[in-house]
Amino acid sequence: MIAPMELPLVVFTVLAQASVGIVVMSLALAQAGESPGGTARRQWRLAAVLLGVGLLASLAHLGHPLGAPMAIKHLSTAWLSREVLSSGALLGLIAVGVLTMREGLNHGLGWLAALVGLGALFAMGMTYSPPALPAVNNVLPFVFFTLTAAILGAAFGSMLVSREQERLLARVLASALLVALVVYLVVPCVWLSGGTVTELTGKAWIASPLYWARIVFGLGLPLAVVWRKGAVPTWLPVLLLLGELAGRLVFFGETMHAAANMGGLY
Numbered sequence: 001m002i003a004p005m006e007l008p009l010v011v012f013t014v015l016a017q018a019s020v021g022i023v024v025m026s027l028a029l030a031q032a033g034e035s036p037g038g039t040a041r042r043q044w045r046l047a048a049v050l051l052g053v054g055l056l057a058s059l060a061h062l063g064h065p066l067g068a069p070m071a072i073k074h075l076s077t078a079w080l081s082r083e084v085l086s087s088g089a090l091l092g093l094i095a096v097g098v099l100t101m102r103e104g105l106n107h108g109l110g111w112l113a114a115l116v117g118l119g120a121l122f123a124m125g126m127t128y129s130p131p132a133l134p135a136v137n138n139v140l141p142f143v144f145f146t147l148t149a150a151i152l153g154a155a156f157g158s159m160l161v162s163r164e165q166e167r168l169l170a171r172v173l174a175s176a177l178l179v180a181l182v183v184y185l186v187v188p189c190v191w192l193s194g195g196t197v198t199e200l201t202g203k204a205w206i207a208s209p210l211y212w213a214r215i216v217f218g219l220g221l222p223l224a225v226v227w228r229k230g231a232v233p234t235w236l237p238v239l240l241l242l243g244e245l246a247g248r249l250v251f252f253g254e255t256m257h258a259a260a261n262m263g264g265l266y
Contacts, residue, residue, distance in 0.1 A: 008060040010248045013124060014152070015054030016087055017145050018241070020117035021153015022047040023094065025172070027110040029157075029165055040105035041098060042160040048094045050156075055087060079126040086120035121145050128251075132258045135191050135201035136251075143183065144251065148244050150176035155237040163231075170232050177223040184215060184247070197256050204254040211250045218243015 026043040093113040097106070125142030154173035158166045188211075191202030205211050222240055226232060 006252045008057045010245060010252060012054040012058035013128075013145065014148060014241070014244050014248050015050045015057070016090075016124070017121065017149040018152035018156060018244075019047040019051035019054070019094070020090070020114075020121055021149035021151070022050070022157050023090075023110070023117050023153075024114050024149070025153045025157040025169060026105060027107075027114045028172075029161070029168070030105040030107060030110055032168070038101075039161055039165070040110075041101040043157050044094050044097045044101070046156060046160065048091065048098055051087065051091050051094065055091065079123050083120060083123035083127050086116055086123050090116045090120055117149075121149060133201075133255050134195060134258060135198040135255055140187065141251075144247075147176060147180040147183065148247075151180060151240055152237070152244060155232060155240045158232040159234065159237060166231055170226050170230055173232060174223060174226045177219055177226065181215070181219045181223060184211075184219065197258055201254065201256040204256060205250060208250055208254050210246050211254070214243050214246040214250065218246060 022043050026040045026047075030040060090113060093109065093116060097109050097113065100106070100109075122142060124145050125139070129136050129138060129141045131137050151173065154169045154176060158169040158173070161169065188202045188205040191198045191205070193199070194202070218240065222236055222243070225236060
């Protein structure tokens, strides 16, 4: 089960990744010539709110929230410090965009924010892939987090666009959901053939009702809805957000620590 102190990390990582996804999707629409008027500004406002709430939630993970600025003091050695810095920098860039956008997205600012956001995703992936968690001491956290960004970015971004733009984002969302469904079904099965702790992680994920609820209601059902309608119903982003939160609870709560194997050493 997940420790209470990890709940803020669940909220922070999911909301921050949703924010990155929205920024990237807004840039993609602008590059395709599909972002007229205030569309990008509305999307970036939502991205700012989500990231701001996520960063506030992350403070609850700290024993002394007022000491949060000290989290960036180890940039040369700690991926956590880089995660904090890149997330804060992204919020700053989004704020600049919201304040300065008039006739659409500034492509230079859009590219800079997207690159900083992808850097934040990479830093998160490195932060949450420690050697003490053998099953995810690899590229998988980055893959998981990128899929969350794609799913929530396309879903929430579609709430603020025209019908034509919504159809484009619906295709992106359907592709991301399909890839995520395959990844999340295959990975735990692959873990079953790994080392002891990795195998325990696979078994814990597969035995988790939350894992299967996320598979069915957070990936499978939304995929069927988007595939059939070719659009994103207004209620679907909320269901997808709940699904990603459930998936992150499984990630933090059911991924076995190397200490789980200590009893088998003697």
